[in-house]
């Protein structure tokens with residue numbers, strides 16, 4: 284990934300050299316026509332003054348003028364189509380690269396990079412780079428070429444003295460240009476940063492809209508959003524103000540140039556060294572310098588904005604992938620899990636959460652992990668899913684360390700039902716068949732039955748075809764959990780991890796589902812089930828129960844053994860039994 288915007292643009296232009304060359308050729312033709320037109324008009328004026336252009340003789344030069352005008356129009360349309368076609372490709376390419384790059388990052392990466400910032404990068408910043416590769420490149424090329432050709436025509440084609448006099452004010456404009464460039468850059472950098480803040484704020488407020496409303500924070504959130512939006516607009520406005528400060532310098536330079544040219548030109552005409560037509564052509568050509576001057580200001584602004592955007596985008600795109608495939612083993616045949624002396628924390632600087640956890644799970648068996656809130660149960664599952672690497676200790680699956688397996692093999696081997704499952708804006712069927720879109724309808728239905736979901740789905744307006752999620756019907760927390768369980772069952776992954784995945788269903792449904800899962804062991808002997816739960820009724824039938832407290836295993840055994848131990852489990856069990864009898 285190129286380090287600077289300049290390097291990126293060079294690389295991209297190199298890849299699309301045909302489009303850029305075609306656009307450049309068209310611009311060159313436009314510039315030629317534009318210097319030809321004033322000269323042609325100048326010639327006509329001289330012939331008119333001399334009385335040589337009367338009656339029918341006027342048609343041909345007028346026709347030439349019209350044809351040139353039409354050609355300029357056609358070529359202008361042409362270069363825009365060719366060039367913007369190419370520059371839009373850069374935008375598309377960068378967005379796809381960014382998206383793919385993010386897909387190769389582990390959760391640790393997203394602890395640092397916030398979603399709202401990434402959204403801003405994919406929209407606003409990519410737009411800025413795209414414009415730098417499109418509008419800025421061509422306006423820069425067009426402006427420079429027009430400037431050079433107009434100047435050459437003035438100096439070589441008309442009168443070099445007049446040309447030099449007209450150029451006198453231009454160093455002042457170059458100074459003005461140089462003076463504002465750094466300020467424009469800073470203002471754009473701030474504008475992009477504030478836009479990111481706004482996007483972050485929007486994402487946070489909208490994803491937590493219910494909490495925001497319930498707590499009456501809507502006004503506060505809107506005010507915070509408004510402050511970011513205001514800051515972003517102010518910074519963009521500052522950039523525009525600096526650009527606007529450049530515009531009077533252009534006007535002043537051109538007016539001075541025109542005054543000087545007319546003074547000097549008038550003198551030369553009086554001396555008989557210049558014709559009236561030549562002076563007319565010269566002043567028309569001076570008018571053609573307006574565009575290159577304004578183009579310079581515009582290009583400056585676009586490039587500075589693109590540069591500021593690339594400074595934000597490049598480090599993200601250049602960051603190494605954090606989800607790398609370190610092994611090549613696969614597929615996993617049996618859910619034989621060994622965790623030994625596992626120490627795990629969220630990143631190198633965060634406190635350690637698991638302090639030497641050891642456990643084992645064999646195919647055909649059920650292991651329950653229970654413990655107080657914050658004990659590290661979910662963290663353990665994250666370690667098993669290879670979302671976070673152990674600081675010490677080992678995790679082995681089917682006889683090999685997790686790192687020895689291909690990521691893809693691990694994803695296929697482990698079905699994880701998180702505490703808060705995510706449903707896509709798709710039908711219930713497609714949500715269940717996420718890991719196996721090719722599954723037959725009967726298989727989807729069988730998984731839904733096992734997850735005690737089938738009856739609920741039949742009550743939805745279009746049954747399995749009902750669209751759920753963000754743009755569809757909202758499902759209850761318990762229904763969402765059961766969709767996720769059905770999804771995991773349909774995947775045929777040998778190791779099933781349930782992370783408090785039945786917390787939102789009633790105890791009757793819970794025991795129905797757990798019964799079905801235990802039953803499954805007969806049909807799929809290579810499979811094993813690890814259940815993390817707060818509700819001990821969901822753990823009591825497990826082959827082994829592990830109690831996790833403050834990141835350490837404090838008790839382990841069967842339900843009966845743990846009751847006999849009379850520790851945390853037994854106390855919690857009695858408490859939950861009492862609670863159930865009072866309910």
Ligand SMILES: Nc1ncnc2c1ncn2[C@@H]1O[C@H](COP(=O)(O)OP(=O)(O)OP(=O)(O)O)[C@@H](O)[C@H]1O
Pocket residue numbers: 394629633636654655656657658659660661662663
């Ligand atoms: N992404 C994270 N970054 C840093 N610390 C985290 C992160 N997620 C969890 N923790 C910390 O790890 C500890 C254990 O959390 P964990 O979610 O594993 O507990 P748990 O036993 O699953 O709790 P619960 O039963 O409430 O779900 C907590 O102190 C928590 O603050």
